[in-house]
Amino acid sequence: MLELLEELQTELIVIFFAMLPIIELRGAVPLGISLGLSPIHSTILSIIGNMIIVPFLLKLLHPIMAYFEKTVIFSKTVGWVKRRSMSKAAIIKKYSLLGLFIFVAIPMPGTGAWTGSVIASLLKMNFRKALLSISLGIITSGIIVATISYKVFSIF
Secondary structure: OHHHHHHHHHHHHHHHHHHOOOOHHHHHHHHHHHOOOOHHHHHHHHHHHHHHOHHHHHHHHHHHHHHHHOOOOOHHHHHHHHHHHHHOOHHHHHHHHHHHHHHHHOOOOOOOHHHHHHHHHHOOOOHHHHHHHHHHHHHHHHHHHHHHHHHHHHHO
């Protein structure tokens, strides 16, 4: 029973870290493997965790950012987030949904579901199409990260 609770705790940790900006599944997959989960198990949990947040981001980012942009305290931060995100939006502007998929699928710093959701929200992309594109990008990124993590962890 205790072992089952420990595994559940490990799974929840991986899901939680996959939901976080910056870390996302790029950090959650190797974290799960390092905590003793199999690469496939860690990848599936990371994909789920990374996907959980996307619908909320796509629906809520624009109104929340618009609200906070009007405040004295957060206006500079929101402006910085917008500028930073849109500076990475060239591929998305050029290729639309395919560009959004590629942007999310490439597991590099500054790319991923969070930034992709911010850009899709700022570009006012169709919710369902953006959600599908980001979800497919997350799955692809998960496979790439899992493959790299498996190779790295098999060396040690």
